[in-house]
Amino acid sequence: MFDVVIIGAGIVGCATAYELSxxxxxxxxxxxxxxxxxxxxxxxxxxxxxxYDPDPNTLMGKYNVEGAKRCIELVETLDIEFKKSGSLIVAFDDDDLKTLDKYYERGLINGVEQMEILDAEEVHQREPNLSKDxxxxxxxxxxxxxxxxxLTIAFAEVAVREGVKLSLNxxxxxxxxxxxxxxxxxxTDQFxxxxxxxxxxxxxxxIHNMVAEPAFKxxxxxxxxxxxxxxNGEVVKSVIFPCPTPLTKGILVSPTIHDNILVGPDAQAIPDAEDTSTTREVLDQVGEEAKKSVPSLDLRTNIRNYSGIRANSDYNDFFVKISAPNFLDLAAxxxxxxxxxxxIATEGIKLLKDEGLDLKEKEEWDGTRKIVRFKEIPVEERAKFIKKNPEYGRVICRCEHITEGEIVAALHRGLPVVSLDAVKRRAGAGMGRCQGGFCGPRVQEIIARETGISPLDVLQNRSGSYILIGETKEDSSDN
Ligand SMILES: Cc1cc2nc3c(=O)[nH]c(=O)nc-3n(C[C@H](O)[C@H](O)[C@H](O)COP(=O)(O)OP(=O)(O)OC[C@H]3O[C@@H](n4cnc5c(N)ncnc54)[C@H](O)[C@@H]3O)c2cc1C
Structure with a gap:
């Protein structure tokens, strides 16, 4: 009998597991x-x-500023990559100016501490590549x-280290x-x-409908x-948004933590929540929209397209409620x-406490995590580091300069790792220009060696995404 079973190991489920640990x-x-x-x-x-943009009468508006503060604190606590780039919401005409005023007011109500409306000259001083319009x-x-x-993986790693059980598949x-x-x-089981x-x-x-009357879709x-x-270098230094619409915050152009540039997303309702395909038609529109803000954007330097699926709902807010006795929705x-x-995690735990969950603090709890990013170690210290562990002297991913030591460490932080993409998400190998084309086979060998699974069972990503299907010739090393 578990005290609490959490269904879903996204950031909400993992943050909740971390807090409950x-x-x-x-x-x-x-x-x-x-x-x-x-x-x-x-x-x-x-x-x-x-x-600045969620409606102050929603949980989204109430949680946002505090959430941002906590995320930034967690960057230190859990050793997460973060870039405090700031955001610019840009205006092209008088209607947009009114929208900026509206979001400035909203920001004040939501508790945003620092905001400023910049004129055209100040905008272009800050971001010279933005449209002159x-x-x-x-x-x-x-x-x-x-x-x-x-951040999600770090929550889960610490939670598991501090006693939470994780069961995948x-x-x-x-x-x-x-x-x-x-x-x-x-x-396959029941709990x-x-x-x-x-x-x-x-x-x-x-999941909600399994225990309560339907309340949102x-x-x-x-x-x-x-x-x-x-x-693309520093075509922009901050996140560039157009004025938001009710459906989306608009097509943005943003630096990433790895100094790439991210462009997107559109917002398209789809019937199948698993359909993460990308289409030429939509990407063309995304590219065109983005160029209105940043005309010099060179989309030919694209290294990957992807899509994400939002849990938008007819409730139009986070659904954070006790919906049946001892059943907490952190939904939509x-x-x-x-x-x-x-x-969301800590507010949800308060609701569980009101339902009678006994929250007795452990005498010892360590909520921190520290990881090695070899390329960030000062050059003069690297030799010493490699002497202690020669795996840090072998570069596996040449695009991102990720060493074997970092990959091996990622495989032993308490969560099962069975795919190349799982290593990419943990150590960064395969994130670069070649997208794993060169390092993939070597990472595959390391996963098999370190976890004891057959190379045939190392996946690209999700269950069933096999890379190898069998041997092509007999081992001839004895001949
Ligand atoms: C395109 C896009 C852009 C966004 N941009 C931002 C942004 O810039 N900033 C921001 O703050 N937010 C952004 N968001 C929102 C943010 O990503 C989500 O709100 C957040 O990731 C939701 O986390 P979650 O844990 O609720 O959901 P998920 O991360 O989707 O996790 C849910 C988990 O539940 C599991 N699950 C589902 N059904 C079952 C089942 N039956 N049994 C077992 N497991 C199950 C799934 O496998 C999944 O792992 C964006 C979202 C999208 C899609």
């Missing part, structure tokens, strides 16, 4: 995928939003870009109410839980992106859900 509780975190952070928490725009912008310095999957198909607990039923937390992203309405909404090579978490996740 402070207490003397048996907690189980379940996900249907073979890794944490394979839903919206992987494929998004990665912005820690300043808090831009007449003003709202400047939000307290925002930036983060590594979203790294567990697709929850039903929840049955028993006398004094729930039975959470997956395709007893005194309390259940629903953090199932685009499927959170389905998720409308999966896809957004497509270009990821441009670093050759659309943007700015990444920014708000730390607050």
């Amino acid at each position: 402070k207490y003397d509780l048996d907690v189980l975190l379940l996900d249907k995928e073979n890794d944490v952070s394979l839903g919206a928490s992987r494929a998004n725009t990665a912005i820690v939003h300043g808090g 831009i007449i003003a912008a709202l400047w939000i310095p307290e925002s930036g870009v983060i590594n979203p999957w790294e 567990q697709n929850v198909i039903n929840i049955e109410k028993q006398d004094d607990h729930y039975l959470v039923i997956t395709e 007893e839980a005194k309390y259940v937390v629903n953090a199932a992203g685009v499927y959170s309405d389905k 998720i409308n999966p909404t896809r957004g497509q992106y270009f990821l441009l090579d670093r050759a 978490i659309k943007s700015p859900g990444l920014t708000c996740a730390p607050v």
Whole structure:
């Protein structure tokens, strides 16, 4: 019998597991995928939003500023990549100017501490490559870009180290109410839980409907992106937004933590929440829109396209509620859900406490994480480092300069790792220009060697994405 079973290991489920790991509780975190952070928490725009645009009467408006502060604190605590780039919301005409005023006012109500409306000259001084048609912008310095999957993985790594159980490849198909607990039923197992937390992203309405009357419906909404090579240099230093619409914050141009440029996303309602395809037609429109703000953008330097699926809903706010006895919904978490996740987790735990969950703090709890990023070590210290562990002297990913030592460390931080993309998300190998074309086979060997699985079972990403299908010739080393 678990005290708490959390369904969904995206950023919301993992942040909740992290917070619950402070207490003397048996907690189980379940996900249907073979890794944490394979839903919206992987494929998004990665912005820690300043808090100027959510409606102050929503939880999104109430949580945003506090969420941004906590994310920035967690950057230190969990050793996460972050760039405090600031954001500019740009205006092209008088209507846009009114929108900037509206968001300035909203920002004040939401508690955004620093904001400024810049005139055209100030905007172009800050960002010389922006369109000369831009007449003003709202400047939000307290925002930036983060590594979203790294934050999610770090929450999970610390939670597991501090006693939370993680079980992957567990697709929850039903929840049955028993006398004094729930039975959470997956395709292969069942788990007893005194309390259940629903953090199932685009499927959170389905999980909710297993125990309560329907209260909201998720409308999966896809957004497509270009990821441009670093050759674009500093075409922009801050996140450049057009004025938002009710559906989306608009097509933005943003630096990433790895100094690439991200362009996107559109917002397209789709029937299938698994459909992460990208299309030429939409990408052409995304590119055109982005060039209105940054005309010199060179989309030929694209190294990857991807899409993410938002858990937009007809409720139009985060659905954070106790929906049945001892059943907590952390559901319909659309943007700015990444920014708000730390607050969603702690507010959710307060609701569980009101439901009677006994929160007795552990005598010892370590909420920190530290990892080695070899390329950030000063050159004069590297030799000493390599002498201690020669694996740091072998560069595996030449695009991103990631060493074997970093890959091996990522494989031993407590979460199961069975795919090249799981290594990419943890150590950065394969993130660069060749997108793993050169280092992929070497990473595959390292995963097999370190985890003891057959190279044939090392996947590209999700379950079933096999890379090798068999041997092509006999081992001839004895001949
Ligand atoms: C295109 C896009 C851009 C965005 N940009 C930003 C941004 O810049 N800044 C920001 O703050 N927010 C942004 N967001 C929002 C943010 O990414 C999400 O709000 C956040 O990641 C949601 O986290 P989650 O844990 O609720 O969902 P997910 O990360 O989707 O996690 C849900 C998990 O539940 C699992 N699951 C689902 N069903 C089951 C089941 N039946 N059994 C077991 N497991 C199950 C899934 O496998 C998944 O791992 C963006 C979102 C998108 C899609």
